[in-house]
Amino acid sequence: DTGVSQDPRHKITKRGQNVTFRCDPISEHNRLYWYRQTLGQGPEFLTYFQNEAQLEKSRLLSDRFSAERPKGSFSTLEIQRTEQGDSAMYLCASSLAGGYGYTFGSGTRLTVV
């Protein structure tokens, strides 16, 4: 197991385009989290899954954002009609339920131009 993988590492997109990011968690981890980090800030919680169920969504997550984890393994985060304010590092993390602390991926850096 090589840890949490995120793809792509970098994404540059034009404003108004849709983008999708993928996260592959550690295989035995049943929890998967998405965070967003902007320059000079700590990671901000977006949403999380236990297996395939999405248990919580942050109020930060507008209707343009959607996340899925269809088979309880990998997850995708889609942003529709991107805006310049969406430019950030999108972080994925996984853990075991009741297991304390996450393992983070390296993140996907999104730049909206």
Place this chain on the structure above:
Amino acid sequence: AQSVTQLDSQVPVFEEAPVELRCNYSSSVSVYLFWYVQYPNQGLQLLLKYLSGSTLVESINGFEAEFNKSQTSFHLRKPSVHISDTAEYFCAVSGNRDDKIIFGKGTRLHILP
């Protein structure tokens, strides 16, 4: 709701000198506390955690943090820093073992030669 305040955005310190990175939390319920580290161009890594038991927790690379309930603090310390400790350090809190983790804004540690 839980929140974390990291009192210093940047801390410069000379190599081999001691350092303390300050963190205060607020929580209306029981609390689990974490320090994560982000080295330049790398992902977030768990440095240490407090879940229960001894209030002093240690990492494998010489850092330690002490949970102080009366002062609602979880300061990170190291008696002698090395240039390789240059990184951003994030304090984080969770309300229970299965809840999402809320991060502070981070403290950038600059090691001066």
